[in-house]
Amino acid sequence: MKHSTNSKYKIAVAFFIGNFVFCDFGPTGNQIHVYDLGVFLDNVEKLDNWQQDAELTKRIQPNKYPHQVGAWQDKTLSLMRKAQFDG
Numbered sequence: 001m002k003h004s005t006n007s008k009y010k011i012a013v014a015f016f017i018g019n020f021v022f023c024d025f026g027p028t029g030n031q032i033h034v035y036d037l038g039v040f041l042d043n044v045e046k047l048d049n050w051q052q053d054a055e056l057t058k059r060i061q062p063n064k065y066p067h068q069v070g071a072w073q074d075k076t077l078s079l080m081r082k083a084q085f086d087g
Contacts, residue, residue, distance in 0.1 A: 004049055012050045014040070020057060020083040022076070023050050024067065032076060034063040034083075059086065 002012045009025040021040040023033045035044060036057045044052050056063040060079055065072065 002050055009051070014045075014050070015080070017080050017083045018086070020060060022080065022083070025051060029066070029068045031064055031066050032072070034060050034079065 002014070004010065004012065009030050010027060012023050012025045015022040015024070016037065019037045021035045021037055021044075023035070023040075025031055025033070031051070033051060033053075034057050035052075035055055036059065039055050039057070043055050044050055053064065060083060062075075062079075065075065067076075
């Protein structure tokens, strides 16, 4: 979990699944970002702002999407399952 001091989100939670990291940014209306595990650990984790679009994975699509749009939970679950087996 990360509290950001200079970003529009107040908190972020990282979920490590297989070789991927799913970052969910709050409050409601923000986005989910998906990173390769190594990229997240090497280039993103220590930053104050985890919303690093240039570092997003290319192996799972979509790799960034809002979570206020309908059925985002189903999309996230589907991508997490894919990450489990593809990672």
